[in-house]
Amino acid sequence: MTTTRPGAAEVTDPWAPWIDSVSAGLVRSGAGAAVELREDGVRAVLDVDGGPEGDLAFPVHRFAAGSGPAAEVLARRLAEGFPSTPGVNPPVARGAYVNFTVDARVLVKATLDLALGRGVRYGHGERREGSTVVEHTSANPTGPFHVGRVRNAVIGDTLARVLRAAGTPVTTQYYIDDMGRQSAMVTWIWGKPRDAWPEPIRAAVEGKERPDDKADRRWGLPYPAASAYLKEHPDAAAEVATVVRQIESGAPPAEHRRIGEQILGGMLASLARLAIGFDEFVWESDLLADGSVAKATEALRRAPLAVREENGAWAIDARGFALPKESTRVVFQRGDGTSLYVTRDVAYHLAKFGRFSSAVDVLGQDHQLHARTLDALLAAIGEKRRPTYVIYQDITVPDGGRMSTRGGSAVWLDDLVEEAVERATREVAARRPDLSAAEAGRVADAVATGAVRYHIVRIAPDKPVRFRWEDALSFEGRSGPFVQYSHARASSVLRKGDADAPPYPFDPERLADPEEIALVRVISRFPRTVAYAARTFHVHAVAGYAHDLADQFNRFYHAVPVLRSGAGRESRLALVAAARQTLRNALELLGIVPLETM
């Protein structure tokens, strides 16, 4: 039996009380069977997804020393001795398992009460202590996003949404690397009048400029050609090196920041189409200007493991850290006294830890070693905290190669979105000739961007992805539009049922069809799924859940009439409302527009 104490935790997961009562019941039943079960041990093996036979399953093997007859006997005795528990049907032993089912009416009531009662907060957890800064994207401001880089943004933005839902206040940050050779290169070329550009660079740009270019495209256009040119021309490379030195000395060319801001503005406009934005922007050069880098460097020099090299450079003796054998020393200050990327990153992370209790960095796999180097330097100065890294693998181009701006093999985000919008526009025109042009455009846009976001987030970050147009542009099956479609259907039913707003009275007795119960079960899984995604950072689990929910809603929709269902109509409308709410909340976590119609 579950009692609610004053000040007890708010129930956010409909399963929590049953997990409590089944665990407690098993402990009592075990005592009767002369088997000592401890509640934490029971909880550890209790399978909440239930397996094939029920809602909760308890495998007894480890308590019966194996899977022989003894296990079956124990399962039977545990089932027989299980105390009568409100809302839980008497358990059934099957082989070495004790299977529990929750009373369907109780499940329906608890789930719909929670989903409808909490509304937009269904699936969200209680406020937690602490705060988190999620750094993601952080692409150099040198030109448009390609699809590979967008994986970072989609994972990071979704993660921020999921962590917030789970109860942790989150601040998102975009770290702008304006101190590297790459951004210096952009300033170098645009610092020259056009007729002073080296011929190959001018030729590469000529004819490609369009009057309506976004800033990132316009200012980034010469970048690949400039990059190639500099490899062959040491004199020009020396000019870029001069710009780098100016930046590092704290006196960049006057137009440096302005160019960076222009390009970044264009890049951010692309992300905004996918509902990706940032709370804060941190310019690397500001860390130099405000003394943060000097302070970090000073701390590193005082570290016990700090060593001075012959030419005056400073390094940390890193033999004790788990870095590659060659990296016995990590240099953090050059012989000329200037700082390095990793040093500035130390300064940045000290700033993060000064304001937030934890930090998450979303990084491409090519930054894996950098992450460990950063950890080593933080350890060297006695900082106990570390960022948590979410590492994702590359998105490669159709022929398998790496997506590269400079190599010209990139698939641009803007092109992908544009293509998706065109395709969605055709679909909408074919399916919904009744919509106004404005409405059709809104739907097409939401479908297109939903497809793009879902396509990227649905895959575990660990998996390398080979980009294929036909996959990215799919609106069917495991896709964003599939989920959006279920939401639109549910919305349509509620609209026609004149049930677009609460209250939603229902009678659990009337929701007894197998497809109705199955739908309730999937709805009830949502809070657990969000908590799991937040704990493990597996944001793709939310995408998988959204598909499962939409899938089951569609099955229900086909099997059970709602509007013409007589006495059960009101209860079914409540179920549809709960499903829609959950679909909506899941879509919001994924940054996908929950369309009312499509």
Place this chain on the structure above:
RNA sequence: GGGCGCGUAGCCUAGCCUGGAUAGGGCACCGGGUUCCUAACCCGGGGGUCGAGGGUUCGAAUCCCUCCGCGCCCGCCA
């Protein structure tokens, strides 16, 4: 050479953290479904040595070891 990650049907993928009952989905393919709440949908079907081998265990896709294949990284670059 070393480090990290990945390998699940023709293709894509979930499950791996925390071992548990016939390995879930999607695409494609085959066969059905719309006078009825949106067919971007639903129902049915075929298709699997979970890269290979060994180990641990009552039990391994899951944990450990070896090997193979693929990607990335191994700068006083960022």
